Amino acid sequence: MPRVKYFKTDENAPTPLTFEIKRKVRFDELDPLGIMWHGNYASFFEEARVALGGHYGIGYLDFANNKTSIPLKKFYVDFMAPLEFNKTYTIKAILHYNPAARLDFEYEIYDEENRLMTTACSVHLMLDMGHNTVLVAKPEFFENFCKKWREGSLNA
Amino acid sequence: MPRVKYFKTDENAPTPLTFEIKRKVRFDELDPLGIMWHGNYASFFEEARVALGGHYGIGYLDFANNKTSIPLKKFYVDFMAPLEFNKTYTIKAILHYNPAARLDFEYEIYDEENRLMTTACSVHLMLDMGHNTVLVAKPEFFENFCKKWREGSLNA
Amino acid sequence: MPRVKYFKTDENAPTPLTFEIKRKVRFDELDPLGIMWHGNYASFFEEARVALGGHYGIGYLDFANNKTSIPLKKFYVDFMAPLEFNKTYTIKAILHYNPAARLDFEYEIYDEENRLMTTACSVHLMLDMGHNTVLVAKPEFFENFCKKWREGSLNA
Amino acid sequence: MPRVKYFKTDENAPTPLTFEIKRKVRFDELDPLGIMWHGNYASFFEEARVALGGHYGIGYLDFANNKTSIPLKKFYVDFMAPLEFNKTYTIKAILHYNPAARLDFEYEIYDEENRLMTTACSVHLMLDMGHNTVLVAKPEFFENFCKKWREGSLNA
Numbered sequence: 123m124p125r126v127k128y129f130k131t132d133e134n135a136p137t138p139l140t141f142e143i144k145r146k147v148r149f150d151e152l153d154p155l156g157i158m159w160h161g162n163y164a165s166f167f168e169e170a171r172v173a174l175g176g177h178y179g180i181g182y183l184d185f186a187n188n189k190t191s192i193p194l195k196k197f198y199v200d201f202m203a204p205l206e207f208n209k210t211y212t213i214k215a216i217l218h219y220n221p222a223a224r225l226d227f228e229y230e231i232y233d234e235e236n237r238l239m240t241t242a243c244s245v246h247l248m249l250d251m252g253h254n255t256v257l258v259a260k261p262e263f264f265e266n267f268c269k270k271w272r273e274g275s276l277n278a
Numbered sequence: 279m280p281r282v283k284y285f286k287t288d289e290n291a292p293t294p295l296t297f298e299i300k301r302k303v304r305f306d307e308l309d310p311l312g313i314m315w316h317g318n319y320a321s322f323f324e325e326a327r328v329a330l331g332g333h334y335g336i337g338y339l340d341f342a343n344n345k346t347s348i349p350l351k352k353f354y355v356d357f358m359a360p361l362e363f364n365k366t367y368t369i370k371a372i373l374h375y376n377p378a379a380r381l382d383f384e385y386e387i388y389d390e391e392n393r394l395m396t397t398a399c400s401v402h403l404m405l406d407m408g409h410n411t412v413l414v415a416k417p418e419f420f421e422n423f424c425k426k427w428r429e430g431s432l433n434a
Numbered sequence: 435m436p437r438v439k440y441f442k443t444d445e446n447a448p449t450p451l452t453f454e455i456k457r458k459v460r461f462d463e464l465d466p467l468g469i470m471w472h473g474n475y476a477s478f479f480e481e482a483r484v485a486l487g488g489h490y491g492i493g494y495l496d497f498a499n500n501k502t503s504i505p506l507k508k509f510y511v512d513f514m515a516p517l518e519f520n521k522t523y524t525i526k527a528i529l530h531y532n533p534a535a536r537l538d539f540e541y542e543i544y545d546e547e548n549r550l551m552t553t554a555c556s557v558h559l560m561l562d563m564g565h566n567t568v569l570v571a572k573p574e575f576f577e578n579f580c581k582k583w584r585e586g587s588l589n590a
Numbered sequence: 591m592p593r594v595k596y597f598k599t600d601e602n603a604p605t606p607l608t609f610e611i612k613r614k615v616r617f618d619e620l621d622p623l624g625i626m627w628h629g630n631y632a633s634f635f636e637e638a639r640v641a642l643g644g645h646y647g648i649g650y651l652d653f654a655n656n657k658t659s660i661p662l663k664k665f666y667v668d669f670m671a672p673l674e675f676n677k678t679y680t681i682k683a684i685l686h687y688n689p690a691a692r693l694d695f696e697y698e699i700y701d702e703e704n705r706l707m708t709t710a711c712s713v714h715l716m717l718d719m720g721h722n723t724v725l726v727a728k729p730e731f732f733e734n735f736c737k738k739w740r741e742g743s744l745n746a
Contacts (some may be wrong), residue, residue, distance in 0.1 A: 161317055162317070182675075202352055305480055510664075
């Protein structure tokens with residue numbers, strides 16, 4: 123089970139959903155010190171988040187098609203070791219269950235020796251794109267998704 | 279005095295140093311929802327941090343000339359409201375005093391009506407660029423700077 | 435009159451429209467060699483183009499409000515000298531008159547000693563956003579704009 | 591043999607070197623119109639160029655280890671069709687032989703149906719990093735590489 127760091131664990135919550143991608147640090151992502159510039163981590167985490175969404179069927183377009191956007195409320199990153207040019211890292215996205223209409227994501231970056239380089243979290247609200255208002259209740263398509271999650275019937 | 283949110287206040291510490299810049303959101307900084315993509319905030323905060331450093335004489339090049347780099351240990355952002363295309367925002371950088379060899383920065387972004395849009399913090403360690411080791415004690419040029427800070431004799 | 439490099443000059447065309455902005459190279463725009471990464475020039479030119487559009491009333495939003503987008507067809511850059519950290523450069527955008535439904539932009543970057551660092555051009559088609567088709571004739575709002583341009587009655 | 595568009599073909603020159611990578615368009619690479627922002631193509635081409643260099647043994651670090659940098663002199667892009675979110679494209683880098691101390695790269699981007707979306711070229715000079723002067727003759731390690739290229743003894 124993924125290590126929870128940024129969110130409190132609810133023992134009755136369904137198991138977090140996880141997904142991993144691999145990504146190489148490109149030349150244009152380096153800063154003058156030759157390590158990855160810290161602003162580029164947002165793209166690493168987002169790529170893993172988008173891949174998790176695509177895998178489980180709650181991707182960016184699923185939300186958009188349901189006129190819901192998921193703006194960030196919070197984005198926290200802790201750096202243990204720098205990422206280096208041309209090396210490939212594993213980025214793990216972890217979606218924690220939340221009873222409210224929000225997404226609690228956690229992230230971990232590992233190097234090829236499986237050392238933990240970075241941890242992070244992002245919290246996303248849900249916004250009705252038509253009325254530009256924050257949703258208090260989960261939109262129907264997402265509640266259906268959560269129901270399957272609680273029942274353990276999501277395709278993994 | 280700046281509102282402290284991410285760091286504990288030490289009553290005996292010298293007054294935090296602050297500096298403000300203004301910056302307009304560019305087209306290439308927008309995401310498909312037409313608001314500033316969250317990964318770009320790092321550049322907004324860094325520009326204010328660099329300007330503060332330049333103003334007080336502890337800029338990126340001052341550290342580099344003293345063979346010290348200041349990698350991030352922590353970068354936390356909280357979003358209250360989105361930043362919009364072509365609007366100009368004020369970014370305030372706040373450097374809190376810390377007795378250890380690290381930099382504690384806090385940031386605030388305000389719109390033209392002076393509404394608080396974003397708060398953030400970054401914590402930077404100090405690294406000996408030659409030996410690639412974390413510095414436990416402040417390097418001499420920075421200790422000299424801190425001495426003036428404590429004495430209240432920095433040029434504002 | 436601006437030096438024409440990328441486009442043929444038509445002697446009967448109205449004088450090109452020009453606009454200048456200033457911009458400082460930020461830390462996050464540097465590559466590991468400590469000069470501005472070449473991919474970032476697109477943002478420099480775009481900022482000048484957007485400012486020219488805003489000044490003369492044919493900005494990005496004017497096109498969008500008229501359901502027209504202006505995707506790039508061509509983007510050419512020639513580099514004479516690198517841009518350096520924390521230095522401020524002048525970016526000049528030059529819009530050449532074209533009888534067809536397209537925008538011919540040219541760009542020049544100068545340093546503080548007025549040395550020419552970079553030249554570039556971008557060619558933009560006009561696209562009907564509803565039907566996603568390339569426009570053969572200028573849309574009405576833009577033809578009105580061009581009429582004033584030919585008559586010399588644009589607000590400078 | 592790759593189609594030459596930006597460079598004149600010398601019939602006696604050795605066959606151009608080519609290398610292909612695949613890359614997916616990420617959310618943060620989109621502009622507000624939902625297509626890839628034109629400034630991001632530089633990163634696509636560079637990733638293919640770096641991969642070609644790595645494959646044939648003349649990568650960025652090979653140049654850096656020989657105290658040579660390869661700044662851009664020219665960067666031209668022609669757009670046929672936009673790149674779309676989450677789709678995967680093939681980027682082909684093509685290195686043309688040049689008797690002078692410069693690198694002539696050409697690029698092609700194809701979608702999954704093998705349609706040509708973009709063509710581009712970049713011309714790189716060679717710079718002595720110590721003296722910051724443009725090299726007139728090829729540095730030794732690169733001349734050795736070119737010799738093998740002419741003899742057809744490069745590892746493909």
